[in-house]
Amino acid sequence: MSQRATSSSFSAPGREIGLYAAARYLPLGDCALLIEFGNTINPTANRKVISLDQAIARAGIKGIEETVPTYRSLLVRYDPTKIAYGQLIARVKDLEDTMEKSSPEAIGRVVTIPVVYGGEYGPDLGFVAQCHGLAEEQVVKLHSGQKYRVYMLGFVAGFPYMGEVADEIATPRLETPRVKVPAGSVGIAEKQTGIYSCEAPGGWRIIGRTPLRLFNPHQEPPTLLEPGDIVTFEPISENAFKASIEEQTR
Amino acid sequence: MKVLKVQKPGLFTTIQDLGRYGYLRFGVPISGAMDKFSLIAANLLVENDTNDACIETTLTGPELQAWEKTQIAITGGDCSPKINNQSAPMWQTLTVQEGDIVSFGRMESGCRAYISIRGGIDAPLILGSRSTYARGKFGGIGGRQLKTGDLINAFDASSLETVYEMPKETIPQFSSNLRINVLLGPQADMFTEEGVETFLSSQYKVTLEADRMGYRLEGPIIDHKERADTVSDGLLPGAIQVPKNGKPILIMRDAQTTGGYLKIAVASTPDIDALGQAKPNDTIEFSKVTIQEAHGKMREYNELLCALREKLRKTN
Numbered sequence: 001m002s003q004r005a006t007s008s009s010f011s012a013p014g015r016e017i018g019l020y021a022a023a024r025y026l027p028l029g030d031c032a033l034l035i036e037f038g039n040t041i042n043p044t045a046n047r048k049v050i051s052l053d054q055a056i057a058r059a060g061i062k063g064i065e066e067t068v069p070t071y072r073s074l075l076v077r078y079d080p081t082k083i084a085y086g087q088l089i090a091r092v093k094d095l096e097d098t099m100e101k102s103s104p105e106a107i108g109r110v111v112t113i114p115v116v117y118g119g120e121y122g123p124d125l126g127f128v129a130q131c132h133g134l135a136e137e138q139v140v141k142l143h144s145g146q147k148y149r150v151y152m153l154g155f156v157a158g159f160p161y162m163g164e165v166a167d168e169i170a171t172p173r174l175e176t177p178r179v180k181v182p183a184g185s186v187g188i189a190e191k192q193t194g195i196y197s198c199e200a201p202g203g204w205r206i207i208g209r210t211p212l213r214l215f216n217p218h219q220e221p222p223t224l225l226e227p228g229d230i231v232t233f234e235p236i237s238e239n240a241f242k243a244s245i246e247e248q249t250r
Numbered sequence: 251m252k253v254l255k256v257q258k259p260g261l262f263t264t265i266q267d268l269g270r271y272g273y274l275r276f277g278v279p280i281s282g283a284m285d286k287f288s289l290i291a292a293n294l295l296v297e298n299d300t301n302d303a304c305i306e307t308t309l310t311g312p313e314l315q316a317w318e319k320t321q322i323a324i325t326g327g328d329c330s331p332k333i334n335n336q337s338a339p340m341w342q343t344l345t346v347q348e349g350d351i352v353s354f355g356r357m358e359s360g361c362r363a364y365i366s367i368r369g370g371i372d373a374p375l376i377l378g379s380r381s382t383y384a385r386g387k388f389g390g391i392g393g394r395q396l397k398t399g400d401l402i403n404a405f406d407a408s409s410l411e412t413v414y415e416m417p418k419e420t421i422p423q424f425s426s427n428l429r430i431n432v433l434l435g436p437q438a439d440m441f442t443e444e445g446v447e448t449f450l451s452s453q454y455k456v457t458l459e460a461d462r463m464g465y466r467l468e469g470p471i472i473d474h475k476e477r478a479d480t481v482s483d484g485l486l487p488g489a490i491q492v493p494k495n496g497k498p499i500l501i502m503r504d505a506q507t508t509g510g511y512l513k514i515a516v517a518s519t520p521d522i523d524a525l526g527q528a529k530p531n532d533t534i535e536f537s538k539v540t541i542q543e544a545h546g547k548m549r550e551y552n553e554l555l556c557a558l559r560e561k562l563r564k565t566n
Contacts, residue, residue, distance in 0.1 A: 026436035029488050029516030030544035034436045041481055068274045068484040070508055075484030077274070080545045081552055154482060154508030157277040157386055161482070197277070198386065215276075217376050217388040223276045 018072075019045055023096060025089055030080060033088060035096070036073040041163060041192070045072040046151050048099075050108075050228040055095040063088065069227040070152040071161070108150070108228035113195070113210050115144070115186050115233045116241040121209035128171045128188060128205055142166045143207065144233040148193060150225050158197030158215030158223040162231055165193050177203035184209045186233070197223070208233075211244035252317045253367055256400040257351070260312035262461070265371055265390035265402075267303040270379035274507050280487060281381040281389065281503050284362050284462060284526030287422060287555070288326035292366035294559050295323035295343050295414045297407075302370030303380035303390075305402070307363045309529065311354025312396060314365075316346040321368040321410050327360020327424050327527050341416035342565070360424035360527035369407030383504060385463070414562040420554075424527045431539045431547065432490065432515035437480065440512045441492070445473035449514055449536060454498060456532045462504040465528065471496030474512065482510040488517035488525070490536075500525065500534075518544045520551035 018040025026034040035052065038045035046069075053069045056076065063083025068075040078088055117140045118125040129136045148162040164170075170191045178201060181187075185196040187204025194204060197214035214224045225231065236244075256263075266289065269282025283289035283306055290300045305312070311329050324331045324340045331338045332353045338344055340363075346352060354363070373380040373390050382390025391400055438446055454469035478494035485491075489501040491511035498514070502525070517525060518539060528534065539547070 027433055027516075027541055028436045028484070028486060028513070029433055030519050030541065030548055032484070032486055032516075034484065036436075036483075039481060066272050066274055068507065070483045071481045073483045075274075075486075077486070080548055085541055085545065152482070152508065153275065153277040155277065155506045157273075159277055217278070217386070220377075221276060222273065222278065222377060227275070 018042055023048075025093075027085075028075060031077055033076045033078065033092070034073050035076065035092065038072040041071050041151065043149055046149065046227075049074045051099050052092070052096055053227070055099050056092065059091070059095055061088075061091050070154065108226075108230050110147075110230045110232070111225060112232050112234050113186075113212060114236040114240070114244065115208040115210050116236055116238050117143075117208035119238070121238075121241070122186070122207040124174075124187075124205035125207040128169055128207055131171055132168055134168065139169050139207065140235055142169050143188075143193070144235050146232070148231045150227055150229040150231060152227050153223060153225065156196075156198050156200045157217070158225070159200075160195055160197075160214070160225045160229075160231070162193045164191040167191075171205050173203040174205065177201055181206060182209065184211065184214070186210060209241070211241050211248070213248065251369070251372070251404055251406055252401045253320050253404040254314045254352075254402040255317055256312055256396050256398055256402070257315050258313040259396045259398055259400075260307050260354070261310040262308040263312045263396040264306050264382035264384065265303050265373050265396075266306045266381045267379055268301045269503065270377050270381055270383070270389070273377050274484070277507050278377060278386070279383060279504050279507055281379065281383045281462075283364065284503055285326055285360075285364070285523045286526075287523045288362070288364045289366075290555060291341065291416060291558060292323045292325040292364040293370070294562060295325070295341070295416065296321050296366050296368040297410060297412075298366055298368070298370045300555075302366065303373055304367070304371065305365040305396070307354065307365070309357050309361055311363060313354075314352040314402075316348055316350045316352070317401065318348045319346065319409075320404065321345050322352070323366045323414075324363055325366075325416075326363035328358035329363040330355030330358060331363075341421050343410060343413045343415075357529075359426075361529035362527060367402070367404040368410060369405040372403040372405050385504060412564050413566045415565050417561055417563055420558070420561055422524070424524070426529075426532045428524055428528055428532060428534045430521045430525060430534055430536050431518040431544065432536045433518065433541055433544050434515045434538055435513075437512040438514050440475055440477070440480070441514055442473045442475055445496075446514065448472050449498070450538055453533045453535050456528050456530050456534065458530045460528070460530055462502055464502045464505050465500045465525075467498045467500060467534065469497065472498065472514065478512060479510045480512055482508045485509045485513075486516070488519070488522045489513050490515050490517070502526070519548050
């Protein structure tokens with residue numbers, strides 16, 4: 001289900017809006033440094049985030065405790081008793097500079113996510129179709145007909161923020177969020193698509209559900225997806241969904 | 251080894267250690283004791299490792315029955331502890347006999363107390379920690395707050411010969427009027443100058459919407475320059491975000507790992523422990539420090555924690 005691939009398939013000319021000329025280094029309290037590459041959701045900024053994240057992991061800098069890649073910034077949590085702030089910035093800047101010169105592409109896995117679209121599994125599929133004057137099948141075709149980049153995981157454990165969906169199916173969030181969205185629900189919020197990894201409240205437009213488990217705290221790593229991965233959705237039948245769920249509980 | 255039985259659970263009682271580190275990138279919060287200093291002290295008083303799991307209580311404490319003879323220590327906010335209805339001291343080693351009842355009275359100061367058990371609480375290690383993350387339904391006992399009938403296990407350990415006591419001058423005082431050091435940023439430049447000034451010169455009150463995830467604060471409105479939200483980025487405990495309504499939200503240990511509200515400042519690490527003892531209606535005033543000052547305070551705090559074991563007084 002997963003294979004290595006370069007993300008160069010995501011060439012995005014003209015998408016440089018919101019990218020800073022130079023990265024901003026900002027303190028987030030006394031134990032974390034935030035390195036910002038831009039101020040919008042765009043693949044170029046996210047590629048820089050992931051490249052720097054990988055470079056830091058390779059460098060194994062003493063005093064860096066963990067990193068959190070997000071859309072356009074990398075959070076670096078450090079122990080100030082093990083590395084001085086100035087030294088930390090210098091080391092990360094060094095890595096950022098070499099990363100720029102050799103411009104390595106962030107390499108992610110390709111993961112296919114089976115999804116049963118519509119019906120009780122995707123209560124908002126009809127709304128999304130109606131909203132754009134499309135048939136439900138066309139929405140399914142558009143959503144499952146392209147690759148998405150996993151920009152980050154967050155809000156709840158294992159929830160992947162992915163983008164970007166075709167303009168024809170981009171849909172705003174619900175005005176009033178649902179109190180409970182079942183685990184596995186696949187949703188759209190504007191140009192993003194995501195998967196509820198656990199049951200949680202939420203306002204994304206739910207168009208389907210995957211039988212795959214996206215978060216399992218008893219596994220290492222605990223999530224199916226990681227930032228930088230490439231995701232495609234594969235439509236499956238309700239029977240295939242039920243069979244897959246049954247297989248997992250066996 | 252079964253040690254304590256939960257007779258009454260209290261308001262919100264969970265198992266916590268120092269937290270779950272290294273999984274923020276997967277969306278897993280750090281969790282852990284809201285007031286780490288008190289948890290560490292509780293552990294040291296029964297010769298445990300500093301990171302051993304303890305019971306964390308919230309405002310109304312639980313009622314616990316000893317399943318067999320053991321040693322415990324109670325630290326944190328002044329929770330008027332009792333053993334068999336007799337007032338028992340905090341911040342020292344206590345021996346409880348089989349059948350003894352440990353209960354709590356009025357919370358005189360602070361919000362949370364910590365109960366350590368000799369040997370440390372035996373709960374499964376999940377992603378490197380025994381801490382309960384109730385929203386994620388994992389950690390501690392069954393991934394939830396304690397309930398009546400739960401049995402709390404501890405690791406086997408020899409009975410202590412020594413009774414320890416924390417010297418008075420080392421016991422933190424939990425005031426209802428907190429002064430908290432903050433480092434401005436990372437998005438303080440997205441607020442008006444007056445907005446930042448309001449934040450630093452006003453008193454904010456902890457509202458009823460306050461739990462392990464965070465506290466909504468009430469007070470003068472902090473003005474943004476233009477937008478109130480940003481592209482979602484990383485969050486850590488201590489961060490203070492200000493949504494569109496201009497009222498700050500303080501992020502605590504169980505908060506989500508990413509968020510899109512602008513962050514005006516972050517509390518200094520030692521002060522996050524003090525914030526962990528804040529309760530509804532307490533007031534908070536924020537003072538600006540530089541990163542050098544913040545790191546200096548953190549070094550002092552670490553030194554204090556490292557020296558804590560030596561500071562304990564042996565009373566027998």
